[in-house]
Amino acid sequence: xxxxxxxxxxxxxxxxxxxxxxxxxxxxxxxxxxxxxxxxxxxxxxxxxxxxxxxxxxxxxxxxxxxxxxxxxxxxxxxxxxxxxxxxxxxxxxxxxxxxxxxxxxxxxxxxxxxxxxxxxxxxxxxxxxxxxxxxxxxxxxxxxxxxxxxxx
Amino acid sequence: xxxxxxxxxxxxxxxxxxxxxxxxxxxxxxxxxxxxxxxxxxxxxxxxxxxxxxxxxxxxxxxxxxxxxxxxxxxxxxxxxxxxxxxxxxxxxxxxxxxxxxxxxxxxxxxxxxxxxxxxxxxxxxxxxxxxxxxxxxxxxxxxxxxxxxxxxxxxxxxxxxxxxxxxxxxxxxxxxxxxxxxxxxxxxxxxxxxxxxxxxxxxxxxxxxxxxxxxxxxxxxxxxxxxxxxxxxxxxxxxxxxxxxxxxxxxxxxxxxxxxxxxxxxxxxxxxxxxxxxxxxxxxxxxxxxxxxxxxxxxxxxxxxxxxxxxxxxxxxxxxxxxxxxxxxxxxxxxxxxxxxxxxxxxxxxxxxxxxxxxxxxxxxxxxxxxxxxxxxxxxxxxxxxxxxxxxxxxxxxxx
Numbered sequence: 001x002x003x004x005x006x007x008x009x010x011x012x013x014x015x016x017x018x019x020x021x022x023x024x025x026x027x028x029x030x031x032x033x034x035x036x037x038x039x040x041x042x043x044x045x046x047x048x049x050x051x052x053x054x055x056x057x058x059x060x061x062x063x064x065x066x067x068x069x070x071x072x073x074x075x076x077x078x079x080x081x082x083x084x085x086x087x088x089x090x091x092x093x094x095x096x097x098x099x100x101x102x103x104x105x106x107x108x109x110x111x112x113x114x115x116x117x118x119x120x121x122x123x124x125x126x127x128x129x130x131x132x133x134x135x136x137x138x139x140x141x142x143x144x145x146x147x148x149x150x151x152x153x
Numbered sequence: 154x155x156x157x158x159x160x161x162x163x164x165x166x167x168x169x170x171x172x173x174x175x176x177x178x179x180x181x182x183x184x185x186x187x188x189x190x191x192x193x194x195x196x197x198x199x200x201x202x203x204x205x206x207x208x209x210x211x212x213x214x215x216x217x218x219x220x221x222x223x224x225x226x227x228x229x230x231x232x233x234x235x236x237x238x239x240x241x242x243x244x245x246x247x248x249x250x251x252x253x254x255x256x257x258x259x260x261x262x263x264x265x266x267x268x269x270x271x272x273x274x275x276x277x278x279x280x281x282x283x284x285x286x287x288x289x290x291x292x293x294x295x296x297x298x299x300x301x302x303x304x305x306x307x308x309x310x311x312x313x314x315x316x317x318x319x320x321x322x323x324x325x326x327x328x329x330x331x332x333x334x335x336x337x338x339x340x341x342x343x344x345x346x347x348x349x350x351x352x353x354x355x356x357x358x359x360x361x362x363x364x365x366x367x368x369x370x371x372x373x374x375x376x377x378x379x380x381x382x383x384x385x386x387x388x389x390x391x392x393x394x395x396x397x398x399x400x401x402x403x404x405x406x407x408x409x410x411x412x413x414x415x416x417x418x419x420x421x422x423x424x425x426x427x428x429x430x431x432x433x434x435x436x437x438x439x440x441x442x443x444x445x446x447x448x449x450x451x452x453x454x455x456x457x458x459x460x461x462x463x464x465x466x467x468x469x470x471x472x473x474x475x476x477x478x479x480x481x482x483x484x485x486x487x488x489x490x491x492x493x494x495x496x497x498x499x500x501x502x503x504x505x506x507x508x509x510x511x512x513x514x515x516x517x518x519x520x521x522x523x524x525x526x527x528x529x530x531x532x533x534x535x536x537x538x539x540x541x542x543x544x545x546x547x548x549x550x551x552x553x554x
Contacts, residue, residue, distance in 0.1 A: 021290035
């Protein structure tokens with residue numbers, strides 16, 4: 001079962017995905033259902049990220065979404081100390097990870113690991129599992145749910 | 154059949170003049186950015202001994218705000234017969250803008266092309282700050298929503314991966330910064346002239362986005378720089394010793410533009426394809442480079458560029474930059490075993506001269522070959538310029554005298 005969390009990694013006001021975005025609305029729709037997906041060509045099965053209007057391999061415009069396992073390995077990461085704006089300065093240092101999906105290592109996702117903001121909390125090769133953060137809750141006009149990640153053994 | 158070599162631009166175009174505006178820390182220069190662009194262009198014409206009214210081609214990159222038609226009109230040039238913008242952000246277009254201008258000369262579109270870039274971060278947005286709020290879409294959304302808002306945060310990721318794969322240390326990154334700052338102490342134009350740093354200063358500087366420290370990051374400055382190009386025949390009537398374009402290449406390899414950090418060859422500076430085409434175009438190899446200007450958005454990407462361009466083997470740049478190899482022999486530590494073997498960023502570059510989106514590196518690449526460098530590399534015949542590591546599209550060129 002998908003793991004939903006209500007804690008917010010970034011404060012209100014930080015950039016959030018437009019769930020109706022032309023290219024990625026299927027990704028955010030799946031996230032609301034607790035599923036992690038990657039864009040896949042319905043014709044040649046090629047996966048690509050980020051989503052695009054066309055399959056880069058066969059040039060069909062018929063693209064769908066493939067469910068992926070939601071387990072990944074830290075491929076790289078940063079801990080941002082010098083904030084880009086006042087909102088994030090107030091929040092304090094945060095992490096950004098680049099993840100290699102276990103079942104599709106050719107696809108890398110950007111994300112954030114919960115409870116891992118301290119210096120030394122992250123290392124390349126660490127294993128993570130997806131959770132789904134209700135960034136804007138059910139009561140909002142259109143809900144935004146974003147994948148975040150937790151360290152696992 | 155491969156006729157790329159037969160069609161090479163080699164020896165068909167000369168760089169005849171270089172110039173820049175005053176450089177200063179962001180917000181320190183009150184002249185409007187467009188005036189800085191004009192000052193740089195006039196300085197370059199003056200350096201060449203060319204009447205600015207004879208400029209007929211204008212080329213830039215990174216969506217420079219000071220567009221060709223405004224510039225040509227303001228200068229009252231006789232005609233504008235070539236205008237060109239190199240697509241792509243970041244500093245990927247320094248060599249690309251010059252190469253586009255050169256191609257226009259060979260094609261007969263223009264006789265005297267100025268390539269230029271003006272960037273006054275104090276008058277517009279500082280690259281190290283970003284107010285991005287609300288809903289975002291498009292291919293940028295993955296980066297922005299995960300909190301990668303500035304170039305330092307974004308490029309921390311490939312640099313970290315590179316350091317992990319090859320055991321490169323923060324101190325080895327620091328060698329790039331120390332060399333640039335040492336060179337800037339001989340350059341009165343440099344913003345960091347009078348402010349030398351040691352490797353200890355680098356190691357003690359604050360973290361911006363781990364693993365990048367303050368001195369790993371390029372400056373945020375105000376300034377503009379320009380170069381003038383023409384045919385070798387016309388160049389002989391001007392005043393500087395001839396500096397020829399040996400070759401140029403731009404672009405990127407397979408899906409190197411994939412956003413959300415999905416480009417292949419992630420622990421490189423994404424130049425493998427450009428580097429191969431550059432050397433083929435110039436008809437020389439890395440062993441023949443005498444001095445190099447390697448775009449420093451961030452120090453780690455300079456190490457990765459050194460490998461992409463074959464100056465050092467894959468994974469070896471961290472050790473290669475030690476022992477004074479990249480420092481001009483005048484500033485290298487006495488007794489450093491490799492002092493001055495291949496000086497890089499000899500004016501101080503983006504880190505310590507000024508951040509004109511890397512165009513000051515093109516100016517310096519030229520000065521090293523026509524006797525006007527502040528820290529000349531003795532006997533230099535070939536000069537490499539690399540622009541936009543980790544960026545797609547990117548570009549590079551080689552000059553010779």
